[in-house]
Amino acid sequence: MKVKLALLCILTLIVALICSNVAVAQANDPLPSWNEGNAKQSVLAFVKKVTTPNAPAFVAPAERIATFDNDGTLWAEKPMYFQLFFALDRVKALAPQHPEWKDKEPFASLLKGDVKKAMAGGMKSILEIVMDTHAGMTTTEFEKIVKDWIATARHPQTKRLYTEMVYKPMLELLAFLRANGFKTFIVSGGGIEFIRPWAEAVYGIPPEKVVGSSIKTKFEMREAGLVLVRQPKINFIDDKEGKPVGINAHIGRRPIAAFGNSDGDLQMLQWTTAGQGLRLAILVHHTDAKREFAYDKGAEKALKEADAKNWIIVNMKDDWKVIYPSAK
């Protein structure tokens, strides 16, 4: 009996040791959702070089700025930008207060469910929808509207919450960079106030580290107290040439690493890599029709330049073990 107990103890010990070794091995890989390959190795090598004291490429923590596009880089963007789904849901919710929308494009088509026809007007239609659904309320009211929507709305195809369509490998990358002293920023063409309410919980990125497009706000004294009212006027478009401008305005330092996926990110990647010293530019390429979406449209210029300049292209199909985190 005693011998059996001793054997059991030894066996337990061995199993525990093996388990802990496996755990340590996993813990040692900061990017477990990334397959071994050029993309992963490039990221690991870059971080090691800029964080090793006295190394030629060493960068002080204060200057370790990393900027991330959001749509298509941190979360999916198909069949259309998720913020547009939000805007469409707002049109439906607000329709009773806007009887004139029944006869007014792009709202009329939208309310009939014909998104394609509504969007036929291109950027002009989108701006009209955004202005009429994103302005007129206080910043506090808008934050609540976004929070309520993001907590409940689901993607038409995957039926997931939109925040469950963030890319798990990119969440690991954000955490890995921050663990190495990087300051991680979102630099999105999307609305800054649409991203802020959930970016801290989902990405670990607080509101002050979100850069995005914005409308103007106005400080008003109301009976109920002081408010900032969202105005139907564009303040800033944080896209294409606007991204380096937004980075300068908001961050005041040139990034040493930038992550994008489309032509809207091209100037951010150019601006980042044009700085002195070691730089990292990564373009996420949507190649996985089965697990996500496969498309080059809207990224043609960026893919061409990435190829010409030897930026790192992440092939989602080959480089990522998983796309999304486990759904709740």
Place this chain on the structure above:
Amino acid sequence: MKVKLALLCILTLIVALICSNVAVAQANDPLPSWNEGNAKQSVLAFVKKVTTPNAPAFVAPAERIATFDNDGTLWAEKPMYFQLFFALDRVKALAPQHPEWKDKEPFASLLKGDVKKAMAGGMKSILEIVMDTHAGMTTTEFEKIVKDWIATARHPQTKRLYTEMVYKPMLELLAFLRANGFKTFIVSGGGIEFIRPWAEAVYGIPPEKVVGSSIKTKFEMREAGLVLVRQPKINFIDDKEGKPVGINAHIGRRPIAAFGNSDGDLQMLQWTTAGQGLRLAILVHHTDAKREFAYDKGAEKALKEADAKNWIIVNMKDDWKVIYPSAK
């Protein structure tokens, strides 16, 4: 001999103990340049309440936002804003390239040394001077111009470098707040790109935590490479009603503590204190004609509201042991 040695040892030990106790006592006071009084006690009590876990007023570190005006709150602002001294020096430096200035106000008066006459046009004159001296170059060039100036230019009265006219008690306050998990931001009516080049070294505040007035910039591809060119167009005035707007745009969260000194800071203090939970609003009152400057002008409304709402008023003469750090 042995007894003498033993006595010497004991004596040394006693002296060492006394010295270390004094050192500990000093280290325990995070605000050694502040005299005991209501202002100091209010700050200490506030920080204790919002940082004590499970206390009713506890605030999570992510939400511990503190915003500081710059001119008159973190450094002096008399006989005029230091950025105007910078602009005047730029007018002199650029005059050979602008022969037309000899006959054009406000430049003609400035070049004759008649600052008062030059400023007679008020904000319009100031804007003309700022536009002609702060725009036209790249952001990198402007940063170098500011760095060179701030490293050498001296205040006409004190003969100190302008960065030696920061307030030592406020430097201690900034460090104390950060040591308690606060994120400290500058929210200045002054130019964001005029403050950023030296704010990290002087205040410990990095570029991304500086909010200020700005002109527009444009992304350009030049032969020498990519640049952001400063345009002679106002982008944003971060003053009065603009301060809550700038705070929202840049930080995305309402401060729990705000520090100002003039009517330009009133709306920031109102916005801060209008938030739910415990808030700290501090107004620096310039009462020390001997060591700094004494004036209420431009702060009348803020002083009146601070009095009515029981905000903390720092009486520089009584509350601060020293004003400036030791000059180099």
